[in-house]
Amino acid sequence: MPNIQPKITPIYQTSVFKFEDLDAVQQYFDEPGSRYLYSRNGNPNSDELAEAVNQWEGGAGAVATGSGMAAIFAALLTYCQAGDHVLCAADIYGGSAALLNLELSRLGITVTYVPFEQLTDLAAYVQPTSRLLLCETMSNPLLRVVDLRAAAAECQRHGLKLVVDNTFSTPALTRPLAYGADLVLHSVTKYLAGHSDVTAGAVVARTAADAARLRQIGVVFGLTLSPMESWLSVRGLKTLRLRVAAHCENALAVAGFLAGHPAVQAVYYPGLATHPQHALAAAQGGGRFGGMLSLRLPDDAAVVNRFMQRSRRFPFAPSLAGVDSSCSHPLHTSHRALTDAQRTGLGITVGLVRLSVGIEPVAELLADLAQALA
Numbered sequence: 001m002p003n004i005q006p007k008i009t010p011i012y013q014t015s016v017f018k019f020e021d022l023d024a025v026q027q028y029f030d031e032p033g034s035r036y037l038y039s040r041n042g043n044p045n046s047d048e049l050a051e052a053v054n055q056w057e058g059g060a061g062a063v064a065t066g067s068g069m070a071a072i073f074a075a076l077l078t079y080c081q082a083g084d085h086v087l088c089a090a091d092i093y094g095g096s097a098a099l100l101n102l103e104l105s106r107l108g109i110t111v112t113y114v115p116f117e118q119l120t121d122l123a124a125y126v127q128p129t130s131r132l133l134l135c136e137t138m139s140n141p142l143l144r145v146v147d148l149r150a151a152a153a154e155c156q157r158h159g160l161k162l163v164v165d166n167t168f169s170t171p172a173l174t175r176p177l178a179y180g181a182d183l184v185l186h187s188v189t190k191y192l193a194g195h196s197d198v199t200a201g202a203v204v205a206r207t208a209a210d211a212a213r214l215r216q217i218g219v220v221f222g223l224t225l226s227p228m229e230s231w232l233s234v235r236g237l238k239t240l241r242l243r244v245a246a247h248c249e250n251a252l253a254v255a256g257f258l259a260g261h262p263a264v265q266a267v268y269y270p271g272l273a274t275h276p277q278h279a280l281a282a283a284q285g286g287g288r289f290g291g292m293l294s295l296r297l298p299d300d301a302a303v304v305n306r307f308m309q310r311s312r313r314f315p316f317a318p319s320l321a322g323v324d325s326s327c328s329h330p331l332h333t334s335h336r337a338l339t340d341a342q343r344t345g346l347g348i349t350v351g352l353v354r355l356s357v358g359i360e361p362v363a364e365l366l367a368d369l370a371q372a373l374a
Helices: 022-030 044-057 068-079 094-107 148-157 208-221 227-237 240-259 278-284 301-310 340-346 362-373
Strands: 061-065 085-089 110-114 130-136 161-165 183-186 201-205 266-268 292-296 326-328 352-356
Touching: 044 061, 044 201, 044 227, 061 068, 061 208, 068 094, 068 130, 068 161, 068 183, 068 201, 068 208, 085 094, 094 110, 130 148, 148 161, 201 208, 240 266, 240 292, 240 362, 301 352, 301 362
Parallel strands: 085 110, 085 130, 130 161, 161 183
Antiparallel strands: 061 201, 183 201, 266 292, 292 352, 326 352
16 A cells, blocks of 8 residues: 555544554553544544644643533533532623533532623632633623633632633634633634534643543543544634634724714724723734624614614624624524523623624625615
């Protein structure tokens, strides 16, 4: 057989790997990383993705998971067991809240939601059984920006771990481990893969011990990502730097346009000078602010429906971060699992619309928004 040396890693579309004899299978257990056994335990493609995300985030090890929700689950179980308590930012992805409220509570893990303003002053919320603080670099959907260095210092004062969802920001803008975070997670489905054709997640650890724990959780719970999805995600990651730059440039232009439009009541985008955390976002993002923003229309479903129906470049698709633009409605999709009181407290009402700004020619996006809002 010829000596084949592919430039791109092939897709190892196999559930199991062969061994020559008993000595070979013993080597698998004696020398971790020397061989592959079963794709739930590890596959060249999922390992390649995990290492690629690990390199981006500057971690000590990572695991690729079957979805962003699986990544959140793995991150929380790295530090928590029955009887433990979790602190969670009130501004959090609705799926994270659903996991904590509906499922982890059944396992004896309790949660307290911390207002955004208190994320760097946790004394009133910490309990003897508190283990970690979960937050997002940029919150979904109001794009509030957490002071990661201050949050990490506050967690260290109370003996807590800091777990950061970096999906909105991506490591192309911000690397939370460099600010003191302990775990960083991603819905790889979003910016890392980038083309709306993959469902995947990843968690990166600051220490080798936590990375080993993550891997154990992934194997035992069966969270491992498939070879094909891993391969597609690695392919997407290769253009992350270029794509994020284009997303940021377009989003800044769209935010500026919407901020001056009479039909729009408010725009939430860290790149606007009027944003409360604009300076912090600029410092943590290297002068760029991401591709996500939200706008507030009148709290009238007919007005929101008319905007969605008229827009051609921002179709209503309840996900985000693909190269093609889209819009979403947090009240009806990502945050519908929150209680009415939680949504009201966060300002998630009928009129709040979230835009994922893609990499299309920006003039086309602005023209489409102008006619949709007319």
